[in-house]
Amino acid sequence: MSNKNSSNLRFSELSLSPKIMRALDEMNFEFCSPIQAKSLPYSLSSHDVVGKAQTGTGKTAAFLIAVFEDLLKERANDVRYAGEARALIIAPTRELVVQIAKDAQQIGKYTDLKIHTLVGGMDYGRQLNKLHSSLVDILVATPGRLLDFCEKREVYLDQLEVLVVDEADRMLDMGFIPQIKRIIRLAPKNTHRQTLLFSATFPEDVLRLSEQWTHEPIRVEIEPESIATDTVDQKVYLVSTDEKLTLLTNLFRDPDVGNLIVFANRRDQCKRLHDQLSRRNLKVGLLTGDIPQSKRIRTLDDFKKGKLDALVATDVAGRGIHINDVTHVVNYTLPEEPEDYVHRIGRTGRAGASGVSISFACEEDAFHLPAIEELLGRKINCEQPPSHLLKK
Structure with missing residues (x-):
């Protein structure tokens, strides 16, 4: 977890509890990022917050610090039951849930608060046994698996003190809103809990939902330009569809290319590309939404350990990836939604390092460029790829 693009506000100025400050000091968190500086003074004062912030801006730490401080400040009920959560964080993908829980373990390492995760694609019985083995302070979950547990009366949300909805726009895109509405109906009403909602964009539907789910919220915004796109050298290579595979294969041989993530829009495109690269004796991992969670975690670990040359991923699988040395x-393929372009290139140029994003634009892809440039607020240089990258 990095804290680049810092503001002038120090964590030490926020009157945080000693246990949280000790963990933040060990993580070298001295200054708040802009979203933390804008949201924490309100969330720490128990206000509801609706925040506009992209992945990679420090929003996870922003809501986790608020959650921990609330639970440490308020004493838990003397009588508690298994599966009765005090705080709930809902996220759209399994990877993001796992990442949030990992960050929570770091921030809360000196507290005795118990963190549980519920995600689909992993052993139901094991998750159930863990729920029964210790009380739940912070529950991080994907909507579908959480509802499974709620409907079987293994998880109870009626005692929630804090509710966090992360990446609300992505929840909308993935069709999770009906599930989240059912989850929220199981929680205390919005005047009897604190609600923190974060979204990379604020489409009308998300704004309407935020009004229903929160009570007199403070709205804070970090514009996309605040993301470290200035640390990413963005190139667009104009190519035909037939040239893409040759171009990508030659990129693997470029000595400047270290850890590489390749994004395509659909599962079938990723699967085909993974097979084509594997046949060229390249060690490539595949991350798509239909791959079992345990296998996806192993793939990510292999990539982090340098056992793979690259990852091929869809946006759904790629959203929760946090690897500092990509x-x-x-x-x-260029994404159809411009926000996805920003998320993709945000996988590199992290933690103060510089990175390179290369987009292959055939005739079909080029239609998506104007909307991406409008979101970025500038033109992206389009060029012919160097001739050596097109050699068969």
């Missing part, structure tokens, strides 16, 4: 991101 040197290059390739958009094999």
